[in-house]
Amino acid sequence: MSAHVLMYSTAVCPYCVMAERLLKSKGVTEIEKVRVDLDPAIREAMMQKTGRRTVPQIYIGETHVGGFDDLSALDRAGKLDALLNPT
Template sequence: MNHPPVVIYTKFGCGYCFRAKRLLDEKGVDYTEHDITMGGPKRDEMMERAPTARTVPQIFIGDTHVGGSDDLAALERDGKLDSLLEG
């Protein structure tokens, strides 16, 4: 599947992160995962991209900030995720 780049910021042991990645995996979507458990530059990058984000996962499809796991699941439930992934 050809789609905009998908980026997900996660933390170790996060059930919501696992759920979001499982949904993307089930859809056959390639994504880049950044584990920000220990902070660092990728956490700073996430905060620049989503300044109000205080939880993980934070998911981006292309330039669109999807939000978290529940937001991703809502897009799927509403039938809007596939079109967003298609660009």
């Protein structure tokens, strides 16, 4: 069973699309997407939680991965699979 994936995103976000594509290539079938462009309060909550203003902001389980660049770096370092598939 793969870990729960939460992604804060907006409707028009190429990095969100790339993050989703990478996650799906790793076998993730469900991504809980939270659209921060629909409600300023949701964006504010994301900023409080992550300390960042940009999207995507990705959580795998309880771990804040960060944005697409962070996700991609984690994959290149060989650490993404272990985070997605905890034992």
